[in-house]
Amino acid sequence: MVSQFNSLENALKYFFGYDQFRSGQKQIINEALNNKDLLVIMPTGGGKSLCFQLPALLKSGVCIVVSPLIALMQDQVDTLLDNGIGATFLNSTLNREELQSRENAILKGKIKLLYVAPERLLNDNFLNFLDFLRQKVGLSGFAIDEAHCVSAWGHDFRPEYRQLKQLRFRYPQVPMFALTATATKRVRADIIEQLGLQNPTVHVASFDRPNLYYEVQEKSRRSYTQLLNYVRSQEGSGIIYCLSRKNVETIAFRLQQDGIEALPYHAGMYDDERAVNQTRFIRDDVRIIVATIAFGMGINKPDVRFVVHYDLPRNLESYYQESGRAGRDGEPANCALFFSFGDLKRLEYLIDQKIDEKEQRVGRQQVRQVVDYAEGTECRRSIILRYFGQQYKGKCDNCDNCNYPKPIEDWTIEAQKFLSCVARCQERFGMSHIIDVLRGSKKKKIEKYGHHLLSTYGIGKDKSVAEWKMLGRSLIHQGFVNETTDGFSVLKLNKYSWEIFRNERKVEIAITKSLKVKASNDYNPRKAESDLLLHQLRKLRKHLADQNKVAPYVVFADSSLRLMAQIKPQTIEAFKKISGVTAYKAEQYGDSFVSEIREFCQQQSLPTPLPTSSNMITLQLYQQGLTIREISERRNLKESTIYSHISELLAMNQPIDIDRFISEEKKAMIIKCIQTIGDSSLTPLKNHLGDDYSYDEIKLVRAWYRRENKQ
Template identity: 70%
Template sequence: MRFFGTQDMMYQLNSLETALKQYFGYDNFRPGQRQIIEEALQNRDLLVIMPTGGGKSLCFQLPALLKPGLTVVVSPLISLMQDQVDALLDNGIGATFLNSSLGLSEIRSREMAILKNKIKLLYVAPERLLSEKFTPFLDKIALDVGISAFAIDEAHCVSEWGHDFRPEYRQLRQLRQRYPSVPMFGLTATATKRVQEDIIVQLGLKNPGVHIASFNRPNLYYDVRPKQQRSYDQLLKYIRTQKGSGIVYCLSRRNVDEIAFRLQKDGISALPYHAGMTDEARTLNQTRFIRDDAQVMVATIAFGMGINKLDVRFVVHFDLPRNLESYYQESGRAGRDGEPAKCTIFLGFGDLKKIEYIIEQKSNPQEKKIAQQQLRQVINYAEGTECRRTIVLRYFGERFQGNCDNCDNCRHPQPVEDWTIEAQKFLSCVARCRERFGMSYIIDVLRGSNSRRIEQNGHHLLSTYGIGKDRTKEEWKNLGRSLIHQGLVDETSDGLPVLKLNSRSWEILRKQRSVQIAIAQKSAENVLGKYNPRKAETELLLERLRQLRKYIADANSVAPYVIFPDSTLRLMAEKKPQTRESFAKISGVTDYKINQYGDQFISEIRDFCQEQELPIALPKHTQMITLQLYQQGLSVEEIAKERSLKASTIYEHLSNLIATHQPVDINEFVLPVKQDLIVQAIQKHGANSLKTLKENLGENFSYEEIKLVVGWWRREN
């Protein structure tokens, strides 16, 4: 292992970019990182709000390597410490953690390494850091080695207004009092304005540099799907069309156990995770998921903060999330490597009752009101017709203009109509009700409700009373949501969602601004696309590199992404480096990793390239269209109808796709017991004659089933 961080290190590097490449293998900083690191090197307090996958860890890790002394990282979970330390060690960086998972002798050994200045980053939980037993050791570090900074990860835990408040985080202010000259960094992925202010106060940050990166995660695809009556079958079909790891969030432990069990029975490698399991069982399942021994984790929100798996390709909320902040955090566990990933909500209004019941159990009336409003915001997001990215970012106070082209509403927009006159009626009613009521009340006034409350307030006498009878309640609600999402009217967020006019509202009322809203059902998705042979070749190599990475990761007992993230593997698959020099130019590859793994990956790439010089049966364009339609969940009959082909032709495509390692699940079409019998017949009679196989297998076997198993057998042999 190599250790970095002498006092002269800062002056030995030509630039921060040189240090970035040397230690982490990247050529360029992500947006905002360089300025944060420069301020950290100037010993300034910092508040860093950077979304999951934005690279906030590097903002304290790189300064730790360039400054003398030890950086102490406060981290709330053992698993998170372990993962981050593993990744640092695999880059040859001196890092360690101290927590309850270690024995006494191991703790002593690590403490000695710290005092000998062999460690640059120490990860520790807040409870241990502030304990009476640990304080003398921390004082000794400050005296003998020096503390370069305190980095408070997941800093939103310090605030009662945050979504994951932890009382022990409140005590971290003691660090500022005990070590007033040591800079302190507060870092988190999500924080509203109120939470940001609370973090600064609770940690005692002095004139901090505040860096709020965009909350936009452009690589994430957001969509909402109506939950069908047979919702489990809908979920199973969805998972079978996805590549890579995924998380399925459920509200109840019972749902988690049931869905995980059913997925396992249906051939999906799935694991459960919830607070009702033992610590050992949860830790084991989490480790198996992180190391790619299981594809899907089915979990409650207990599986959340601290899941340091970069290559999650999809996150499904099988039940409604409780609020938008939690949804952003949970869905944000997808695509942390910057590669494309999907975030899907299955919208079932039966789930509302479950959440409403949970809310009703709250004893504090104000907490109950806030929770009810947060639930309404989730419903507004799920039913919204605007760009979903616009809705989410607006929640965090960030404006997003235009079509994101990476959510269901933008890719398949609903027809837009001019509702300026209706908007004027709506906003005029808000004004005449003196901006003291919420959307439902305004709609009741517009539609001429006989509500006693409206009569008591005298609002049945308003000029706007009953002028909206020509529109349904749902149409008015759709307009109200759209006005909020477009920033054309404001809504308070203190538990009482009251509508307030803003400058844009008055522009509409003065006929200076028009209002366009989407109003119709979604159009059917066009899934036909152009087949790209180069892309197919890249995907084949990428899968082989993933298998090699998994083999190396298992041998080293680490998560696969610790070896290389998916983004680096994809660059390898695209550029196909076959020398150490070209391999070193791949983003994410350091000298340390070249020495550790370079020869194995270069050898795999060379083998692949040599194989491609031989004639190979890549799927033809027409077969790839069939694959795309299959991945959208269409049946063979639906694909045949869509393409004006015979079903037998589609089965021929699927057989060839299976034979060439494309993601077609044979278990969807042929029962395992039948597969075994067909394989036995192939071994006895060969795979060249379907007719011979059919005659020997009998009437219980169709040509289609035999054809598919022949494709599978050719792939395996």
């Protein structure tokens, strides 16, 4: 099937509507097409799914996708089906007849991607079905989504994932692709071992999410009012994370009282109640979901515009995962953390309840890392990426610390004192102990180790504990000293530490705290016009999504709507050029969106396009008395394309008599149907009218009806 496309880019546009690949995708897809085992570590929103979906469409056979959550597989299948792609899932939500029908479709070769949970996949009956499927249709690969679940060292271990290694023994020649958003080196090695990947190519993409704006706000006494003001300042959908179920219920209720559409989500709710609230949020029936971390991996909503952590997260990895649910579509999004030491005390109390002493120790270190992030004065992106072992260039210009930098001072001498103390304590202690020595503390621990006899003892009395902590955090964040991650947080010198000792490197740190919000852009009439059209297109998208019982982003992504609002395509041909618009989607939704854009342009007195050269040729042939079929044969185009030309010509008030193409009886029935259920989408009209009416006939009468009712 690869040969039917001139390039992978053409295949990408055909199936998914995008003109170019994201970073790393093309290389991964080429290797998947060459039947290589793969381990792909790519951050949320980086385009992992495409890395196995496109190869599955270009290879013969069926790709089996292992997905841990029903909501996740249903969402991906909805999106693929809306692109006209053969995909389905088999899970416990289906009755026997539905299962039989889907299995028949799979065996007839109508399905390219089959989503299943690991429990079903490893069932003896299903494995027998797979054996038969391999013989009859073929297996193109196994894609293990959320592959970190296979590792006990991962943040969401699932024992049933461990058994997936059976696939390697049963189908040794079928390639396996493991994909996840985050995985340390230890987890990566475990995934390879547990799945039995054979000489896999490992792709580790950057953990950077450049579209996310990070900020920390000091939590005020009137924290709810602070949150309410923040929510009112944001656009689009948002997630608010709270530490406790009580907070979730309280915040959701108060937001509702203040006119904000919000729903709660936590593990204490009934399963069906949680499912309903999640669905209503995903389908834009409500704007805000207030949740504990129970609201997690199954959330595939790409157009979340902001995430607020109302309470402190437990660790930086959780914060990265949870805040990363914003802006999965690559569009700008905001991530705010409300920080208070009161929340810190609550987290420490929860850690103290752990029985295992090592777990307590690791938990405290993880919380300290979150506090270091919250109080850090360096680029927040640098701090997050360093946690994952990735060095960042420095100033990102997309966080509060970079956009509103604090005054910088040279603290080289203080840094030399600090690092000298680390050295004299033989690199065996953490920051708090080093600060106690510098400030001449009388604690017993100081005397126990004889550190009151060191030359650095008491040389830092001129600075407060807070100031020394500020310096210590800055040294860690800038990479000038290392900190162990085994739960003890011991400071270790590195090559930069010695450069500071030798006066070969200066240490500059930000020394004040200043809370500000992002500056608003100056008023731009053109942007205001686009924003107004974008609002109307979102309403149309929501209407179409509700009719088709899917989430709005399944119809079109926000990025595609934004391009429509900026470019304002007023013909189907121009509409097809928008990124994210496939030929299938143009057929399904093009007329509705183009009509909305044309109407907006007319209301705003913006130029309406003249017929394209292609439309004019069709018009000339029509004027010669040719039928639709004759025009399509003469032009070597599909009849549906000619119908689209005629519909566009009608919208441009060209002299077209549709009675030449459709009987008066059919025309009357279609008009009656339009008047009954509306004309936003062709599918409901077609379903209502039945098989005696074609999409093309309905499209033609709808275009005529819209023109007549504007006059």
